Amino acid sequence: MSEFFQRNAEVLQRRWPALLERLLVEAGEALEVELVEGLGSTLSVSGIQLTSRHDRLAEARLQAQSLPAGSSTVHLYGAGLGDLQRVLLERPELDRLQLHLLNGALFHLVLQLLDQSDWLADPRVELAYAGDSLEIALPFFALPSELVLADDYNAKIRDRLISEAHLADNNRAFDVADPRLQQLLEDSLPLLRQDPDVAALFATQAGRDCYVIATGPSLAAHLPALARVRAQAERPLFICVDTAYLPLLRAGIQPDIVVSVDHKIRIHHLPPDDSAATTLVYMPMLDVELLGNWRGPRYSAYSSSALYARVREAIPRAELFVGGSVIHPATDLAVKMGASSITLFGADFAFPGDRTHTGWGDGVLGPAISASRHWVLDGHGQRVRTQLNFRGYLVELERFIAQHPQVRFYNTSRAGALIAGTAYDPDFCP
Structure with a gap:
């Protein structure tokens, strides 16, 4: 067990013990992972780059801008490498950040490689598997890479997220x-x-x-x-x-x-x-x-x-x-x-x-x-x-x-x- 995972797991055990048990079950799932470097670095999973390899923080701030300012609750689908969570938690008006996991094995991997304990410990954060819900919640941001990497359990919610994101484009066909x-x-x-x-x-x-x-x-x-x-x-x-x-x-x-x-x-x-x-x-x-x-x-x-x-x-x-x-x-x-x-x-x-x-x-x-x-x-x-x-x-x-x-x-x-x-x-x- 890595030092990072031990620290992250302590927070999960305290706040979401049942979810931690599920993550440990998924720990054995093999993922094709490699480090991708540019001006910065990120992870590539099954050929899908999780975030920018140049400036993860700038990317996260750009993503955050798509969410309405002043929202007391925000739903985030996919955990990524933790960057967007940290940016959103800078908002003083945010009372609740609901994080919906789209791939349990991927999240388990990130917990082993990077310290996520700061945002996990924030009392405004709630954590659950996306598939535990029957429907998506608004307002939301879905990390594009994790929409591709969503696992079978969370596939129904993935489909709803993509359908919602494509709604405006679909309507243009009937202009x-x-x-x-x-x-x-x-x-x-x-x-x-x-x-x-x-x-x-x-x-x-x-x-x-x-x-x-x-x-x-x-x-x-x-x-x-x-x-x-x-x-x-x-x-x-x-x-x-x-x-x-x-x-x-x-x-x-x-x-x-x-x-x-x-x-x-x-x-x-x-x-x-x-x-x-x-x-x-x-x-x-x-x-x-x-x-x-x-x-x-x-x-x-x-x-x-x-x-x-x-x-x-x-x-x-x-x-x-x-x-x-x-x-x-x-x-x-x-x-x-x-x-x-x-x-x-x-x-x-x-x-x-x-x-x-x-x-x-x-x-x-x-x-x-x-x-x-x-x-x-x-x-x-x-x-x-x-x-x-x-x-x-x-x-x-x-x-x-x-x-x-x-x-x-x-x-x-x-x-x-x-x-x-x-x-x-x-x-x-x-």
């Missing part, structure tokens, strides 16, 4: 000043005025079970069972996302409702030939050729996007929740229609088996599998490849589920991402 999007909205107005409000569907299926069907790779294995259920006289309501519609039809499964919100969806995604028995729920800016040729009932809806601000008053429509993916409004529709339970199919948010979607080739609906650089935990607790935006969609679905405790949510595959708030359906996922 109200974008003339292309404004023209799409203008083109859709005649049909929008003609089609009824999605609110007419609300509360029409009170107490009914509902299947919400997405297009993840795990859907393929469930198609025969879904076909059998669809043929039953009494069965759940089938709601699918737009890209799942064609794979379902090919398997002989006619969904009751298909939901589409993406202006990139075209008629080859939603061919109208066999659509008479399927209701289409859409948001403006969907391809007008697709809409005009749809043979089944159509219902229109809005999201909370500012894009619809100028038409809301003239053409009122109910809102469905959109968190970046069409699975969100499909699930929200099921809830608002009165579903007592919702079973998710193909909601993988990942690429199990190194496949991207059911019924579509690699890269047809988005980046190819070779472009995936991120991971989530699957239902077996193993890492499975994914895209960064998929992790954000997963976060928003989990938040939605948490806000609707009156509905039972089930998942049907352990191969895809673990979805917090769901149970595994024993009929489909033994």
Whole structure:
């Protein structure tokens, strides 16, 4: 045991003895570490530099500037080498600095190499594993290096932190000043005025079970069972996302409702030939050729996007929740229609088996599998490849589920991402 670790451990034993026990258990985890030198020095872990190698203190002061001045409480995700903690504790107005660990083995390593006892002993500091919480807290700063190095236990919180950090950038994709999007909205107005409000569907299926069907790779294995259920006289309501519609039809499964919100969806995604028995729920800016040729009932809806601000008053429509993916409004529709339970199919948010979607080739609906650089935990607790935006969609679905405790949510595959708030359906996922 190093002299530094002994000193640090004494503080931890006094203030957080249970946390120290967890750290000691993680002490055996091997980390690839090397010293990186410049004008100063830092550590590189698994090829990720923890801090600046030139001026750690200047970097910490710059990071601190992103947090609102005058805050009595600040949340810091990742411990780094202790620099940002010390800078924040210089603030006289700070009453509480909550430090959330993102990698226990990494923190244990730092405790062996550097004296951290000064800030650990500060009575304003609270220390916990990030994964002990279900949600992130504001205001926060997350150390970029530790977002990359977050371990499995803290991965859910890491995903929420990244989703929050990317929120402003994601919203720019739907900029109200974008003339292309404004023209799409203008083109859709005649049909929008003609089609009824999605609110007419609300509360029409009170107490009914509902299947919400997405297009993840795990859907393929469930198609025969879904076909059998669809043929039953009494069965759940089938709601699918737009890209799942064609794979379902090919398997002989006619969904009751298909939901589409993406202006990139075209008629080859939603061919109208066999659509008479399927209701289409859409948001403006969907391809007008697709809409005009749809043979089944159509219902229109809005999201909370500012894009619809100028038409809301003239053409009122109910809102469905959109968190970046069409699975969100499909699930929200099921809830608002009165579903007592919702079973998710193909909601993988990942690429199990190194496949991207059911019924579509690699890269047809988005980046190819070779472009995936991120991971989530699957239902077996193993890492499975994914895209960064998929992790954000997963976060928003989990938040939605948490806000609707009156509905039972089930998942049907352990191969895809673990979805917090769901149970595994024993009929489909033994």
